[in-house]
Amino acid sequence: MDMLLRQLPQQLVNGLTLGSVYALIALGYSMVYGILQLLNFAHGEVYMIGAFIGWGVFALFVPGNTLLLPASVIILLMLMGAMLGCGFLGVVIEWFAYRPLREAPRIAPLISALGVSFFLQNAVLLTMSARYRAYRTGLLIPRTWGISIFGATISFTRILVIVVAVLLMLILHHLVQKTRLGKAMRATAQDREAAAMMGIDVDRVIVVTFFIGSALGGAAGVLVGLLFTQIYHFMGFTAGLKGFTAAVCGGIGNIPGAMLGGFLLGIIESIGVGFISPRYKDLIVFCVLILILLLRPRGLLGVKVQEKV
């Protein structure tokens, strides 16, 4: 027991980093679902492509072992590149795969999403080959940098991941709650037709939502690349599933819910590994999902949506 308690701080740190990534991915699911009631299963692949874009930017500015720019600038460029790239990718996916099906039964866009997901996965497989690509994070942030509190080692990379993720979430929160665009998004989420009647350009709102959601996914891809350093074409699958689970736990369609769900999931996963067994990692996570859905079918922060008549 003593040993278990000793590793608690470290597992919390592990969980917090993992959770911030899950939260970023979950936001993409949740935002799109909130507005279109669509499960965008291609989101995991968007995240994967974000990781690859970040890797490409890195390779561009770090030929061989020398940095052409200061490390902080490179990291910033990686994040921006991935966010812009994924944002546009999200917009293209919406335009290409979902818009034509907007009035179709809900199963159709779902299948379309799966199709996009397979397409992206295989596109990366064919162009980048199936090899693992390594983020050489050590060149940007030495692995030994970090601080120790209560016996927990917090590497600088982890701090960076948490800070960037939280920062992005704060910006998003501000955007949704305090700006005109955010108001339009909330209105569209509440009732698309009514919003359109009030003069809101619903198509534009949807495009912007896809852009933001996908950009967050792309950022998550880069952060995971920096943190776990190995990326490959199939990485979006598990991460997408976890992000989706986090979104559902928190209450899908609800933005603070997605953040809460992400952090919760990450922490439960780490603690579960530490205190129960690594073998049951995913089992523990999905048991928690089932438990939450049993107790609160709409997720932790989900509210009952009024039935449209």
Place this chain on the structure above:
Amino acid sequence: MKKSIWTFVVVLLLIALATSACAPASTPTPTPKPKPTPTLSPPTATPKPAFEGPIKVGIMTVMTGPAASVGMEQRNWAKLAVDQFNEASGIPGIEVEMVEGDTEFDPAKAMLVAERMAADSTIYGIAGPESSQNCAATAEIFEKASLAYISPSCTGSDLSEQGYKTFFRVVPRDDVQAPADAIFMVEDLGAKSVYIIDDQSVYSVGLAEEAEKKLKELGITRIKRESISQKDSDFSALLTLVKAESPDVVFIPIQLAAQGAQIAKQMQELGVKAHLVGSDGQFSPSDFIAGAEGATEGAYVSQFAPDVHYIPEAESAWKAYEAQYGEFGAYGPPTYESMAILLDAIKRAFDEDGKITRENVLREVKATRDRLGILGFKVTFNEKGDATGAAFYIFKVVGDHFELVKKVEME
């Protein structure tokens, strides 16, 4: 043309059925099976035509999915062997074709591919499958089809204990690898406590169990064992557990080298001070060394094939490979060896009998004696299909390459 043959066969079958149905009831023997096969085969009795092919060989490995990097290397090496064979016009006048089968690292898919290959009567042998689980899944199919298959990388011990006549491999068995690793950890590294991490695959669990058994025999009492999944990329939670145990050695008999590299990095990040020892899955300069950015420096890896860069017989092969496909890890060369042995057998079968059948190819593969290929040892298959002389090699990561520290031969 083909259609008319089929109609003919169907008509024949119908007639056969009708006659058997009309046969007097006094014969209680089960309905005599109609034998349509003789009518199917071309008339071979009349002036013996020269064998015209086509001749196909199969490569079965994982070409998509997370392990595809390893599989594509195997596929490329197999292709190199076939190309070189054709360039030297191994069978005069006939180009050997290579048929590719993607197992997706999934026994269910591997079985489908195996069925397809077995059904193509112009395929005379196979290099592969790549993994122990897929060799186990396809064994029955190849056995029924008398199709010789030479695996370049499956090390599961019991694969050659089932009495299959068509199974061969050019790599040693895990009942050599795991004990060799265990002995190395205890005797060479002086380990008193070992943490074993497997990835839940047949390969990994087998190795983990064998190693655990041997470690216990050697008197090690502090042994812990945990599992990861092949989809994981974050091991910090598990390694936090490992750190609390502070073992002397962390043994990772897992399949994916990228995961091994990640484990090494996170061990460094968390300050886990233990020797890292991996099995053959970790033998990948690009994933385990370059991908780890120095975190694997000083780690040990056991491998069923030597680094062919240092084997004189292999020089022309690896140079040709690097010119065409670029750098490679450890899985490619044994695949070249498998394919070359198969092609040699086909050639001998052709030279001796003037034709090629699965049976005479199987006979010739079995007859392989003291064949010095590119792996640096003379391949002879014993009655189980294991290659005598195959050895395990233990390497240490030094700088950007693996350096040989120990060689353990199979009995």
